[in-house]
Amino acid sequence: MEQYVIKGGNPLVGDVEIAGAKNAALPVFAAAAMTDETVYIDNIPDVRDMDVMLEAMASTGVTVKRVNRHKVLINAGNIHNLTVEHEGCKKIRGSYYLLGAFLGKYKQAEVVLPGGCDIGSRAVDQHIKGFRALGAEVIIEHGLIKARAERLRGSHIYMDKVSVGATINVMMAATMAEGLTIIENCAKEPHVVDVANFLNSCGANIKGAGTDVIRIRGVERLHGTEYAIIPDQIEAGTFMFAAAVTKGDVTVKNVIPKHLESVTAKLLEIGCEVEEADDCIRVVAAKPLAHTQVRTLPYPGFPTDMQPQMTVALALAKGTSIVTESVFENRFKYVDELVRMGGDVKVEGGDTAIIDGVEKYTGASITVPDLRGGAALVIAALAAEGCSIVDNIKYIQRGYEDFHIKLQNLGAQIEMVETDKDVQKFRLKVG
Numbered sequence: 001m002e003q004y005v006i007k008g009g010n011p012l013v014g015d016v017e018i019a020g021a022k023n024a025a026l027p028v029f030a031a032a033a034m035t036d037e038t039v040y041i042d043n044i045p046d047v048r049d050m051d052v053m054l055e056a057m058a059s060t061g062v063t064v065k066r067v068n069r070h071k072v073l074i075n076a077g078n079i080h081n082l083t084v085e086h087e088g089c090k091k092i093r094g095s096y097y098l099l100g101a102f103l104g105k106y107k108q109a110e111v112v113l114p115g116g117c118d119i120g121s122r123a124v125d126q127h128i129k130g131f132r133a134l135g136a137e138v139i140i141e142h143g144l145i146k147a148r149a150e151r152l153r154g155s156h157i158y159m160d161k162v163s164v165g166a167t168i169n170v171m172m173a174a175t176m177a178e179g180l181t182i183i184e185n186c187a188k189e190p191h192v193v194d195v196a197n198f199l200n201s202c203g204a205n206i207k208g209a210g211t212d213v214i215r216i217r218g219v220e221r222l223h224g225t226e227y228a229i230i231p232d233q234i235e236a237g238t239f240m241f242a243a244a245v246t247k248g249d250v251t252v253k254n255v256i257p258k259h260l261e262s263v264t265a266k267l268l269e270i271g272c273e274v275e276e277a278d279d280c281i282r283v284v285a286a287k288p289l290a291h292t293q294v295r296t297l298p299y300p301g302f303p304t305d306m307q308p309q310m311t312v313a314l315a316l317a318k319g320t321s322i323v324t325e326s327v328f329e330n331r332f333k334y335v336d337e338l339v340r341m342g343g344d345v346k347v348e349g350g351d352t353a354i355i356d357g358v359e360k361y362t363g364a365s366i367t368v369p370d371l372r373g374g375a376a377l378v379i380a381a382l383a384a385e386g387c388s389i390v391d392n393i394k395y396i397q398r399g400y401e402d403f404h405i406k407l408q409n410l411g412a413q414i415e416m417v418e419t420d421k422d423v424q425k426f427r428l429k430v431g
């Protein structure tokens, strides 16, 4: 079983190239199945969730060809199966985007209830509400969400909860519905905008993505395109916080600084220097970190996907900090592991972490509970005194391309190992 071994203590210094956004690529793949023509998608991250999604699509008859590590060709001209039961789909969230895509194009879809990180109940009621408003019958049966419609008709839909997944799924289905759909109280995340841009480049008529209200005028067909996915703001934010936690100096390259405004604001607040240029951001942590308060919110608020990385930084800041998680109800699982590394963090009421800053972390054997919690624990281990062994890294590999290699290039002592012998070798090497 693969593990990371880490000897902490080196400040991270240097440049890191940020990959394409996983959470944009997943729905863009699904949207690519809405045209019979060939689509090329570039700047895709080479992470495990991409493979699972593409395998699931291939199981329905979609042709998927890797042009290179970061570019894929998708042709959905010969779909023979609108039921997506691929085993891997139970593990990832993005598979449910095939519902909106197939329903929009074929007026029928059956997709296994999605999995993804265990960070809360992760309801799908808003997806279902949106599909029903467009005229579909939707039921959940034998572990599948089944949606079917004679015709899809444009509708006025108010989302009761701001949801990235529901906004994208309903937007996709409405793209090929008859007439005008207006979706209100939409998610405004950059990946919502990316999917809309992709669909528009295929001939869709979507306006307002990135605001609270999206207007979609249905079209009969979509055509092929070439498209590049936006940079991953969460990967970028993770490296920016890695600079803060390790007292380093890191420049994240190939980013859209606007997407990182809330992250940048918090780094400034805790005492880091942040310099922005057109497509890169430099974070220098020369001073001791200062305490603060943060609440996660939908975009443009501070992202829930950055909450663990923020907590790991604040647990080394002087004074008491408070982190409130308002998006998912179970996103502090990593805290038990952080406490094992010497962090003084208490979770109250399930949604609030009270953090008393400590001088340092100490290395420990830790287990990754989910993707972002895992990345945050690795950052803690990079700052810790002594060695850490990190188990269950498959979660991290789902969403971060070459994570340990990028960290090595910034001067981190981290290796991916498979056996106890490898661990011993690492310990001898790092002393």
Ligand code: EPZ
Pocket: 023, 024, 026, 093, 094, 117, 119, 120, 121, 122, 123, 124, 125, 126, 127, 128, 161, 162, 163, 164, 165, 166, 187, 189, 304, 305, 327, 328, 329, 371, 372, 399
């Ligand atoms: C997406 O999940 C991301 N996943 C998550 O990233 C991210 O944390 C989340 O958006 C918020 O930004 C993918 O894009 C694959 P939501 P999603 O629907 O779409 C509630 C990562 O680490 N809700 O915006 O599932 C829900 O329970 C992952 O990369 C309903 O109540 O998130 C949650 O409390 C983890 N009913 C809130 O809305 C619904 O029908 C936000 O969820 C849908 C959602």
